[in-house]
Amino acid sequence: MLSYVIFTLTLCGIYALLALSLNLIWGGVGLVNLGLAGFFAVGAYASAIATGAGAPVLIGWGAALVVGAVVGLVVTFATLRLRDDYLAIVTLGFAEVIRLVALNERWLTKGSDGISGIKAPLKAELGLQGFSIFYLGLVTLIVLVVWALLRRLDLSPYGRTMKAIREDQQLAAFAGKTVLRFKLQAFALSAAIAALSGALYAHFQSYISPDHFQPLITIYIFLAVTAGGVGRPSGAVLGAYLVVIFLEATRFATEWLPGLQPVQIAAMREMMIGVALILVLHLRPQGIMPERIPKAPRQPTPSA
């Protein structure tokens, strides 16, 4: 049971990074990125392949960050003229392209067999239980660091400009902002975070295959950010933890339902997740931790 809890919490952290990534790009500059699973996969494969070729794990993670950011830039340049629904469709397509490349380029990704035996850092030294706890701590620490940095960004002049671009990018240009620079940087950073999350996932599972990167992950993360509160990093993290815990809890909930086939139980879980999303949107459309408008600093009393 303990190892199950540790597993779940580690997964929470990995999803929290994805939620932070989505919140940066969607809650920040307002770009709907349905290609999250693609960036997640890019990071996982980048680190798995790099460490498979003999690189240390840290280098693998660094490679995931860099490759993620570069792919993010490529996707942004390819979609410069697109916004809203059109951008969403193209990014969804991007994630599928990544999955199909992983499935078919066997020389690089071993196709549907997947890459197994991905290095687990310090596993030999710590033993199985020790490694799980160590990895949970590491993932949680990374979530905390990324959250703290993004929260600072959110409250900074940079964050203010991002939100202005989200609300009305044309007007932001008339406020003197170089809209394209903000979009490119935010997208690259967001993609890098999603890729880092993928790398952490790969070394945690020690096995990845194209099946792990279904579009459903993206949907879960949208659910997490929506439930937590779009535009607020703390909300994204909270939402991710709630979604993963809820997903796991449905496993147990369905055990109480008598007379169902395993296939029906699986379908029942999906239904419960759908109902949960509808409930959240209905009861709290702005999310559990809605975006706040920062207050102006205390006004100095006018001299004279």
Add this chain to the structure above:
Amino acid sequence: MTAALTIDGLKLDFYGVHVLRGVDFTVPAGSFTGLIGPNGAGKSTLFNAVSGLYRPKAGSVRLGQAETTGLPPEKLVAAGLVRSFQLARGFPKLSVFQHLMLYGAGQPGENLLAAMLRSAAARRREQELTERAFGIARRLKLDHVLDNPVTALSGGQKKLVEIGRALMADPKILLLDEPMAGVNPSLTEQIADHLVALNRDGLTICLIEHDMALIKRLCAPVIVMAEGKTLTQGSFDEVASDIRVQEAYLGRRH
């Protein structure tokens, strides 16, 4: 007198419909220039072409001595040309204070790394801008609504925010597209007084307005546009007595 803005032979068409058909005029530095003309004369389109929203097909725009034809809005703002919109526009989820701060230029905290590391330069600049924002808010009597989202403001207050945030950008020339439209008469007077005071402090203003009494009181020179061209210019009384101007507004006598 030097020119703050020089427009020379500016042309623009949309899919063959000629909206601007050669606009020429200058806005003298330090002046409070009025731009009038009947509906459809191309006044707002001219603002859009000058401020970087549209790229003119021909002609040139100069800001002071610098050639600025076809530059994107953010470059023009940096060069000192700031505009407001006919229908007050804002960022729905930002507060009045954030609107003001957003327009402050040269904030190093808009650099990704500086923002995450909370650099000292960014904090210093934020402090300076905060003080300016308070000053402008007090001047425009917006200081009691600073924390409100702009969507919660009255129509008149939205217009004041438009003017306030434009001032934050420290413009050399301000293009105002009907800042008094849809505002109650007493607030119209207030806005007019603010504009006169700003103009006296040295700000060049170019104003589109349909209220002729206001134009007469505030503006010199007055430029008249009709059918995508400059018709005439001069003092209000000169242009008002011009038979071509009367024809443009009222139609020709047959």
